[in-house]
Amino acid sequence: MDPMVITLARQAGQALVAAMASDAWLAVRDGLTRLYGRMGESRAAEVANALEDSRRTVLEGGSPPEVVATRWQGRFEAMLEVYPEQSEGLREVIVRATSEVDVDPGQQFRVGGAATVLGNSQIIAHNSGGGTIWP
Template sequence: MDAQLIELARAAGASVVTLMATDAWERTRDGIVSLWQRASPARAEGVQGELEASRDDLLAARESGDDLTEQELRAAWAGRVRRLLSERPDVAADLRRVLAELDPEAGQSSPGVQMRAEASGSGRVYQAGRDQHIHER
């Protein structure tokens, strides 16, 4: 599978899960379900149910401070989208359009750049996508 399609699936999974907890939820659900209706009509109803269940899981996880569930949901939706794109690579343009309508900033990040950091105790993490100036006293 093309690396660009894999990255698109990853970005779509992240965007869909992020948007589940926003005012754009209904538009997100409708956009993703309509994509599946065009690409794989027999599975569209199941996808709608999975979106609803994922949203419930996400909201409960956020309420309890469970970050791991959100990461798992992002990976699960990236996997679903990747499998759809694997079966039907021709829907990639439709997916990009849906994502651009739902989250205009989603496509503006630099491809291939990922930053991840963890700090514990009194550790500090400084990350920047560009210039960063730190003045400590």
């Protein structure tokens, strides 16, 4: 797979999780739903439900943010493999998410009990054992 696609998918997964605990959530959720809707109405409904389930899981601490980001990275990679023309739309959602999250590099926020640092379009999550997980 093209390294640029992998990078885009990784950044999208990270931006998505960062947006889950911010005011940007609705715009990001709706943007991704519209993006998948271009591939069929049933896909849009499926993705909208999956996004809400993922957000609930993260906010309730059911899964660490970095795990959810990695799952969505895989979904985005699969989507871009079949629909490479959607890369610009995904990029636009990322830009919107990162601009609306409005987090200074190095600033921490909490999602589901995990401290997360967002900076330079990268999330670094600290696990409960104290080590650093690099997505």
